[in-house]
Amino acid sequence: MIEFAMHHAWLVPLLPAVAFVIIVFLTRPWPRLSSAVSIAFMLASFVTAALAAYGVFTDPHFKHHPLIYTVRWFGMQGLNIDVGIYLDPSSAMMIFMVSLVALLVQIYSTGYMKGDPGYSVFFSYLSLFAASMLGMVLSSNLLQMFVFWELVGLCSYLLIGFYSFKISAREAAKKAFITTRVADFGLLLGILAVQIIFGTLNFDELTQMAPNFENYTTAGMMTLIAVLLFIGPVGKSGQFPLHVWLPDAMEGPTPVSALIHAATMVVAGVYLVGRNMFLFAEVESALYLVAVTGAFTAFFAATIAVTQREIKRILAYSTVSQLGYMMLALGVGSLTASFFHLWTHAFFKALMFLAAGSVLHALHHKADVWEMGGLIKKMPITGWTFVIGGLAIAGIPPFAGFWSKDEILLAAYQSGHYFLFLLASITAFLTAFYMWRMIFLAFFGEEKPENHPHESPANMTVPLVVLAVLAAVGGLIGTPSTPLWQQWIYYGHPHHIEPNVIIMLSSIALAAAGIGLAYLLYVRDKEKTNAKDLARRFQPVYKLLYNKYYIDEMYQWFTRVVVDGSARITYLFDIYVVDGIVNGSAAITKGLGSVMRYFQTGKVQTYALVFYMAVLVITVVLAFTDASSSVLVMGGAE
C-alpha cells in the first residue's frame, strides 16, 4: 500500500485534476455533487500523499536518494524535457501539508461558499489548484516546475477574481497575475540559462553538476542564474518589492486566501529556492541577496501590518512578513529552518485565515477590526482557535510557530549576519504586537451592538479545530529535544545547531512584550486614546505605513505614465510613421496617376507631337550612347 503510493505518487496531483475535469464537464449543474466529487478526490489524494510521505519518512535511504520517475515529455536535438515525480523528504512533507490543508479548506468551503452561484466552479478551481500545486511540488525538473508554477498562478488569478463582477476583485486578480508574471520573466530567463549552460533541467542531474559548475560556466554567470531564479520566488512569495499583489489578493473568497495566499502557493517561492539550493549554495552572494530580501521583507511588511485596519489585510501583510522569515532562513543557508517555518506557518496561517473567514461570514463581510469587538463570546470556537493561531505566530512556546521561528533566528544568528538577526528579532516583536492588536480589537473588548455575530456551522469549525490542533502541536517534531525535523529535511548534511537559550528566551520575551503592548493599548485602555494619540503624534510615519509606503502608487504611476505612455507613443508612431510611409507611397502612386492622366489631352496633335519628340529623343540618346556609331558616316551608302 505504502509502496504503491510512493511509486504512484503522480496520483497525488492527478486525482484533483480528474476532479477538475469531472466538475467542469459533468457535475457543474449540481453544486453539492461537485463539492462531493472535489472533496472525495482530494481525500484520496491526501491519503495517497500521506502514505507516500510515510513511506519516505520511514526509510532513511530517501534522505539522499530521492525517488524519481520520469517519462519523456517532448524533445528534439538540443532540448529534451521529461516530466516526472521527484519524491524526497522535502517534497513528501509538502505534498502531505498541501493536500491536508487543501482538503480542510475544501471542507470549510462547503460552508463558506454555500449558496454562491459559482459554487461548482469554485470547487473546480480549488481542485485545479490543488493539482497544480501538488504537481509543482513533485516536479522533477525546472521546466515542469515552471509549468505548474504558472498554473498555480492561473488558479490564483481565477480565484482572486472569483467575484469578477466586483471591479476591485477584477483588478486585484490582474495585478496578481501581472506582478508574478514580471517575476516569472526572471525565473524563465534563469531556467533558459540553466538549460543552455548545463543542457538539462532535471534536478538530479543538476545536483550532480552544480558543484562542478566551473566546467560549464563562470562564477559570475552562476550568480546571475541564481539571482534570475530568485526573481521568480520574489514575485510568487510576495517578497519586496513585488509583494504588492498579495494584500490585494484578499479580494478572493477567504478559503482561497487561506489555501493559496497563506498556506500553499505563496510558499512555492520558498520551496523553489529550497529545491534549487544546490545552485544557490554554490554562490555566496546570491544567497546573501536572498537573506537580505527575506529579512527586509519580514520587517517591512510587519511595519505595514501594524497600522492596517482590515482583518484580512493584516493577515496578508503578516503572511508577507512570515515569508520573509522563510527566505531569510534560506538565505542564511538553513533549509531546515525555512521549511520548518513553512510547515508550521501553513497551519497557523491557514487557521487564522479560515477563522477570519468565519468572522467575516458572521459579520456579513464587514472587515474593519475597529468595528468588531467581543466576538469571542458569540463565536467561541472561531475565537479560541484564532487565539491559538495568534499564540503560534507570536512565538509563544509550545505552539508551533515558536519552534520554527526560533530555528530561524538561531540560524541567522549563527550564520553571523547579526544585523539580519536583529531585524528578524524586531520583526518578531512587531508580529506579536500587530497580531494581538487585531485579536484584542476583534475578539475582546466591548461588543458592538450593530453586529449580530453567530458561530459558524460545523463544516467550517471542524477544519478550524483540526488546524488549531496542528498549529498547537505541529512544531513539536522539531524541538531541540525531539529534532526529528532536522534529521530529515536539510540541504547537504543534517543541521545540529546547538540550541541557544539566550536567543530562545529573548524571542519569548519579545513576543510577550508585543502581546503585552497590544494588551495595554487596546484592552486596558478602553477608549484606545493612547493608540489614537500615538497615531496622531507620529502622523507622517503613520500615514506612510498606513499607505504601505506608497509603493502601489509608484507602481501605478509607472504603469500609467511610463508603460501606457510609451505604448501610446509606439502606437502613434505605428499609425503615423510606419503606416504613414505605406499610405504615403500609395497616395503618391495614385497622385501620379491622376496628375499624369492630364497629359492625355484628347487632342490628336499633342499625341503626334509626343510621338515624334520621342523618336527624336531616342535617336539622339542612342546616337550618343552607342559607341559604334560615333563616326558620322553613312556606312551602307558609300
Add this chain to the structure above:
Amino acid sequence: MNFPVLTICLLAPLIAALILIFLPRDEERLHKAVAAAGTFTSLAISLYVYFSYNRELGGLQFVERIPWINDLGVSYFMGVDGLSLPMLLLTNLIGFSAVFASWNVKKRTKEFFVLLMVLVAGVMGTFIAQDLFIFLLFYEVVVIPIYIMVIVWGSSKRVTKEYAGMKLTIYLLIGSAFLLASVIATFVKSVQITGVPDMSFHGLGQVPFPEQFQIYMFLLMLIGFGSLLSMWPLHSWSPDGYAGAPTAVSMIHAGVLKKIGGYGLIRLAVYVMPAGAAYWAPFIAVLGIAGCAYAAMSALAQKDLKYLVGYSSVSHMGYVLLGVAALNSVGINGAVANMFAHGVMAALFFSMIGFIYEKTHTRWIPDLGGLARQVPRLAVGFMMAAMASLGLPGLISFIPEFTIFVGSFERFGLLAVVAIAGIIITALYVLRAGANTLFGPPRQEYDDLKDIKGPEMVPLVVLGAVLVVGGLLPSLLFDVINSGVEPIMAHIADYLPTAVQIGGGY
C-alpha cells in the same frame, strides 16, 4: 501509385465550392452544411495523415508526383513532411472551425462559403506542395477571395473595410513581387548551374548557388515572406486587415495564411539559400525582436479587440522570426510549433471576438464589460485564447515559445531577452482586455445576450481541445516537426556559423 490522399484532401473544399455554386441562393442552411462537410472531409483526412505519418521514417510521405510543365521542370508534387504536416492539420482545423464561426452569416451565404472553400483549399495547397512552382500557384489563390470577403462581409471601424481589404491585398501582393522575382532568378540560376530544370524544393536545395547570389536572393525572399508574416516594419497591413475582415477571414488569415510566410521562409529561403540565411540571421533576429516588443507595446494601446489581437499576432510572429533566425534545431522547431500554436490560438481568439461583435455589435473595449456573467461559455473561450496568447503553460503556446527562447537565447544571448520580456507586456494587454471585456459589473444592455450554443460551440470545442491537448502533450507536435526539421538542419549545417559553444558566450 498510392491512393492520392493529399489530392483528395485538397479537392474536398473545392468540390464543396463547386456544389455550392449550383445550389439555389436562399438555402442558407444547406450552404453551411455543404461547407461544413467539405471542410470536415479535409479535416478527417488530415487527421488521418497526421497520425499515420511515420515519424521514425521522417521525410516526405504520401507523395504524389506527376510531371507537369516539362520545360520548367515542374511536377505536380504533393507530399507532407514534418514541416508541412502540422500546417496542413492547422489549416483544416481552422477551416472547419471557420465554417462554424460563420454560422450566423446571413448575407449572401452562397458566395461567402464558396469563397471560404477556395480560401481553405488555397492555403492547404501551399503547405502540401513540394514543388516551388505549384507552391506559388497556391500562394496567391487566396488573395482575391479574401479581398472580396472583406469588402462584402467585413466591418468598418477605425478604417473602412474597403481600405482594409485593399491594403491587405496590395501590401501582400507587392511583397510577393519580391518573392516572385527571387524565385524566377533562383530558377534561372539553377538551370545555369545544373543544366536541368527542376523546381522541386528538394531539387533546388541540391544546387550549389554562389554565396553572393544566395545573399541577395534570401533578402528578396525575406521581404516576400516577411511581409506575409507581418515582420516588422512590414506589418502594418495586419491589424487593419484583421479589423476589417469578417471573422472567418481573420481566423484563417491570422491562423494559417500568415504562417505561409514562416513556412516558406524555412522551406524555401533557409533550405535553398542557407548561406543567405546565415548572413541575414542576425538581421532577422533584430527585426523579430523589434516586432515582438514594438507590436506588444502597440497592442497595449489598443481599445478595439480585433486591433489588439492583430498587433498581438504581429508580436507573436516576431517570436517565429526569432526562432528561425536562431538557425538551430531547437529554434526552428520552436518556430514551426509556435506557428501552429499561434494559429490555433489566434483563430480561437478571432472567433470569440467575432461572436462578441455579432452579439453586442461592438468590439470597443470600453463599451464592453461583465460579459462573463451573461455569456459564460464565450468567456471561457475568450479566456482560453487569452491565456494561450500570454503563453500560459499547459496550453499549446508555452512550449513552442520556450523552445524558441532556448534556441534564440543560445544564439543571441542578451538580444533575446528583449523578446522574452515581451511576455510581460503580452500578459498586461491580454489580461487588461480580458478583464475589461469579461469581468467587472455586468452591463444591463447585454443582459439578454444569448450565449454561444450548438454549432457556435464548434470553434471553441475544436480549437480549445487542441489548445489543451497540445499543451499537455507537446510531443504530439514536436515529434512530427522534429522529423521535418532535422533533415533541413542536416542539409544546411555546412553553411551555418559555427555553433556557439554551450555557455561559451557568457
Add this chain to the structure above:
Amino acid sequence: MTGISVIHYVLLSAALFSVGLFGALVKRNAISVLICIELMLNAVNINLVAFNRYVTPETFVGQLFSIFVITVAAAEVGVGLAIIIAIFRNRLSVNLDDFNWLKW
C-alpha cells in the same frame, strides 16, 4: 550628275518629311492634316526610289515598294475622307481641336 548624290535625295526627303510633319502637327483642319501625311509618305517614296537608284540599281525593289506605298496611301485617303465626312455630319466641324470628347 557628280554634284548630286544619294545624300541630296535623302536630305530632300528628310526636309519633305519634316515639312509634312510640321504641317500635320500645326494644322487644325483635318483635311490639311491628311494632306500633310501624304507629304510624309511621299518623302518616303523619294527615299525608296533614290536608294533603289544608288544602292541597289540592279533591282526594282525600292520602286516597287514606292508604288505599294502610293496605292495604300490612296486607300487611306479614301477611308480618311469618308470618316471626315462622317464626323462632319456628327459634329459640324472638321477642326481637330474639337474632337476631344475622348481624353484623360
Add this chain to the structure above:
Amino acid sequence: MPFDYSLITTELIVAALGLAVLVLGLIAPENRQKGLGPITVLGLAGALAAAVLMWNVQGELFGGMFVVDKFAYFFKVLFLSAAILVTMGCTQYVSNMGVHGEYYSMMIFAVLGMCVMASAADFITLYLGLELMTISFIILAAVNRTDGRSVEAGMKYLILAGLSSAALLYGLSLVYGMTGTIMIYDTAQLIVAENISPVLILGLAMLVAGLGFKVSVVPFHMWSPDIYQGAPTPVTAFLAVGSKAASFAVLLRLFAAGLNGMAGTWAMLVAVLAALTMVIGNLLAIPQTNIKRMLAYSSIAQAGYILVGLVSANEAGIKGVMFYSFLYVFATMGAFVVVAAVYNKVKSDEIEDYAGLAQRAPLLAAVLTISMLSMAGIPPLAGFVGKFYLFKTVIADYFWLALLGLIMSMISVYYYLRVCLVMYRDEPKENTPIEIPGNIAVVLMVAMLGTIILGIYPGPLSELTNTAAETFFLH
C-alpha cells in the same frame, strides 16, 4: 517560279470569306443581316481548321517574301481564335449597333492583314499586311456612325495611324538604304554591331516608334486609350488582342531576326521602353472611371510586359511573347465580352454602373474578375505563368526590369480590384438579373476555362510555343 499556293490556304479562305461577307452584306435584306455573324464564325472556323491542320507544313512563297513556319501558324491560330471569340461573343452588340456587312467584312479583312503580317518576311509584305489591318481597324473604329465617340475614335486613329505609318515607312526606307535589301532575314546577315551608322539608328528609332505605336508602347501609346474607349467594344477587344499580337509578331521578325545584329543598340532601349510602359500604363489606369479606358491603359501595361520578351531576343524570349499573347487572348476576350454584354443591358461603360453585377450576373462578374486577375498575373491564372516565362528571360541581365514588372503588376491589382469592389460589394441599382445568351456564355466559359487551365496546366501550350519558337530562327 511555281508557287505552292497551298501554303496560303488560310489567307485565301479568309480573303474569300471577307469578300463574300461584304457582298452578302450589300445584298442581304435587313432582317437577314444577322445571319452574317454565324457565317463569319463558320468561315473563320474553317480557316482556323486549315491553320491547325497545316501546323507541320513549312515553306516560303514569293521568293521568300512570305514565310510559313510554326511561328506564323501560331499567330494565325491566335488571330483566328480571337476573331471567332469576339464575333461570337458580340453578335448582340453588333446588331444593337445596326451595322452588319461592313463590320463583319472589315473584321475579316483585319484578320487577313494580321495573317499576312505574321508571315511577312520582307518590308513590302509587312507593310501591306499592316496597312490592311490598320485601315480595316480605322473603318471598324468609326463603324458606329451615329455615335460621336466612335467616329471621333476613327478620326483619331486615322490621323495617328497615318503618322505612325509614315514613321515606320521612313524607318524601313532607311534600313533598306543602309542594307540594300528588304528581306528581313537577309538584313540579319548584313547588319552587324560594327557598322551601325547614325542613319541606321534613326531608322531604328523610326521602326521602334512605328511598331511601338501599334503595340502601344509608351510614349507612342497615347492614341490607344481614346480609341479603345470610343470604338465599339468588339472592335476594341480585337484591336487590343489582334492588332497587338500581330504587331508583336512583326516586331519579333523585324528586331529579333532582322536587326539581331544591332541588338546591343536596341536591347537597352526596349528594356527602358518596357519599363516605362508598365509604369505609365498601370499608373494611369488607376484614376480611370470608364472600364474600357481602364482596360486600355491596362492593355498598355500588358504591352510593356510582352515587350520584356523582346529584350533578350532569343528563343526563350520569343516563346515568352507567344505564350503571353495567347493567354492574353483569353483574358482580354473575357473582359471585353463581359463589357459588351453589360453594355447591352446597362448601356454604360462606366465602372460605377457595374454595381451589384455579382448578384445580377455572377458569371459575368466572375469572368471579368478572373480575366483581370490573369492580366495582373495572379497565380494560379494564366497570366502568372506567362509572366514567369517572360521575366525569366531577362532576370539574369535586367533584374531591375523583372522586379519592376512584378511590382507594377501587383500594383495593377489595385485598379482591377476597384472594379471587383463595385461588382461584389455594392447593391445593384435594379435587381433584374442580366440574361446571358448561349453564344456569349460559351465565349465566357472558353475564356474563363482557358485562363484557369492555362494557369494550372500550362505544359502543353508551353511545349507548343517551344516548337514554334524553334522554327523562328531557321531561315
